[in-house]
Amino acid sequence: MSTSYDDVLAVVIQQIRSTVNEDWIEDFEIGPETRFNDDLELESIEFVKIADAIQNHFGNQLGIISWLSGKSIHELIGLSVGDLTGFITSALATPEA
Amino acid sequence: MDTVSVSGTELSTMSLGRGPTVVMLHGLVIGNMASWFSSAALPLSAQRKVVLYDQRGHGDSSFASSGYDLNTQVQDLQSVLAHHGIDQEPVDLVGHSMGALIALHYSLQNPERVRRLVLVDAPMPAREHVAPSLMRVQTREGLTAWVEDELAVTRGLTGRRRERLQKRLVALLFESTLREDVYAMASESDTQLQDLKIPTLLIYGKHSPCFSAAEKLSQVLPQTRLVTLDCGHYIPEEAPIELRALLEEFLALPQVAVPSISKSEVAALVQPHGVI
Numbered sequence: 001m002s003t004s005y006d007d008v009l010a011v012v013i014q015q016i017r018s019t020v021n022e023d024w025i026e027d028f029e030i031g032p033e034t035r036f037n038d039d040l041e042l043e044s045i046e047f048v049k050i051a052d053a054i055q056n057h058f059g060n061q062l063g064i065i066s067w068l069s070g071k072s073i074h075e076l077i078g079l080s081v082g083d084l085t086g087f088i089t090s091a092l093a094t095p096e097a
Numbered sequence: 098m099d100t101v102s103v104s105g106t107e108l109s110t111m112s113l114g115r116g117p118t119v120v121m122l123h124g125l126v127i128g129n130m131a132s133w134f135s136s137a138a139l140p141l142s143a144q145r146k147v148v149l150y151d152q153r154g155h156g157d158s159s160f161a162s163s164g165y166d167l168n169t170q171v172q173d174l175q176s177v178l179a180h181h182g183i184d185q186e187p188v189d190l191v192g193h194s195m196g197a198l199i200a201l202h203y204s205l206q207n208p209e210r211v212r213r214l215v216l217v218d219a220p221m222p223a224r225e226h227v228a229p230s231l232m233r234v235q236t237r238e239g240l241t242a243w244v245e246d247e248l249a250v251t252r253g254l255t256g257r258r259r260e261r262l263q264k265r266l267v268a269l270l271f272e273s274t275l276r277e278d279v280y281a282m283a284s285e286s287d288t289q290l291q292d293l294k295i296p297t298l299l300i301y302g303k304h305s306p307c308f309s310a311a312e313k314l315s316q317v318l319p320q321t322r323l324v325t326l327d328c329g330h331y332i333p334e335e336a337p338i339e340l341r342a343l344l345e346e347f348l349a350l351p352q353v354a355v356p357s358i359s360k361s362e363v364a365a366l367v368q369p370h371g372v373i
Binding site: 042043044047052053066072073076 | 098134135253255
């Protein structure tokens with residue numbers, strides 16, 4: 001049974017809101033086009049926390065770690081919410097051997 | 098991500114992968130777990146357990162008004178190791194800048210608990226290499242100028258991220274003992290360094306203002322290899338690919354295979370134009 005893109009998107013957005021945990025983020029509109037860097041102005045350590053929380057939410061079968069591996073932190077926070085969501089959705093649909 | 102209680106504050110830490118443990122320590126003020134996370138810690142975690150933590154007052158750890166001296170920070174490191182259940186076994190330590198000084202200090206106090214040591218642009222003594230930039234900022238206006246003209250510009254930090262960096266620096270520089278703690282940091286003693294029987298890799302930027310420390314440490318430490326990269330002090334940001342390759346190579350070596358290099362051979366190993 002696969003998890004839909006929209007389900008994953010909701011989880012990613014929830015993890016962003018709970019990690020940032022500031023008043024403004026509660027009402028900030030977050031969608032697939034939202035960028036961690038330009039739109040949310042996240043600090044690199046916040047991105048690490050979000051990635052860790054998402055990994056824990058979906059469990060170790062999710063290869064988010066290997067997907068992020070080797071990229072610079074600047075590349076990572078240059079991603080959009082949709083980039084991350086798309087990767088997670090496809091990773092969940094293709095369990096690791 | 099876990100929280101570890103230490104004297105005066107709480108530290109944020111995380112562990113990645115499984116296998117022999119390597120602990121990676123970030124640099125002062127602008128460093129945190131993200132300094133190592135994706136570029137080096139995740140690749141290394143494919144075959145190892147990699148432990149990261151935010152030092153007191155940094156990253157996601159709580160603010161601390163004191164305890165930035167090396168002895169307290171070594172105790173913090175010990176608490177992190179104990180939290181992960183690895184305080185009694187030998188680990189590999191990799192530190193950048195202040196993280197390297199903490200790793201070295203820990204190694205001198207607990208040589209039996211360190212398998213291999215990697216010092217990335219270790220600014221020893223900190224009172225000479227680190228204190229000047231901190232002491233240059235004497236007022237909040239001066240700090241704003243430092244952030245806006247240098248730190249934020251070179252890292253492309255704008256808006257909220259620049260504000261948060263500034264807020265963090267105000268706390269560290271004006272509301273804690275960090276500056277006086279750094280100013281009190283002298284060199285480790287030659288006698289202790291000469292007795293350190295741990296294979297040590299020194300990685301320095303050829304343009305780093307700390308380079309004289311490379312020459313000093315490579316002469317005094319008995320089992321060392323010095324590699325010079327064509328960059329400045331912020332090697333994890335400036336040369337992440339070369340750094341990762343060096344770490345993977347050095348940490349893959351069996352401990353016994355790392356030769357003890359004589360002082361005359363060390364000079365021949367210095368590669369002035371980078372290794373990759």
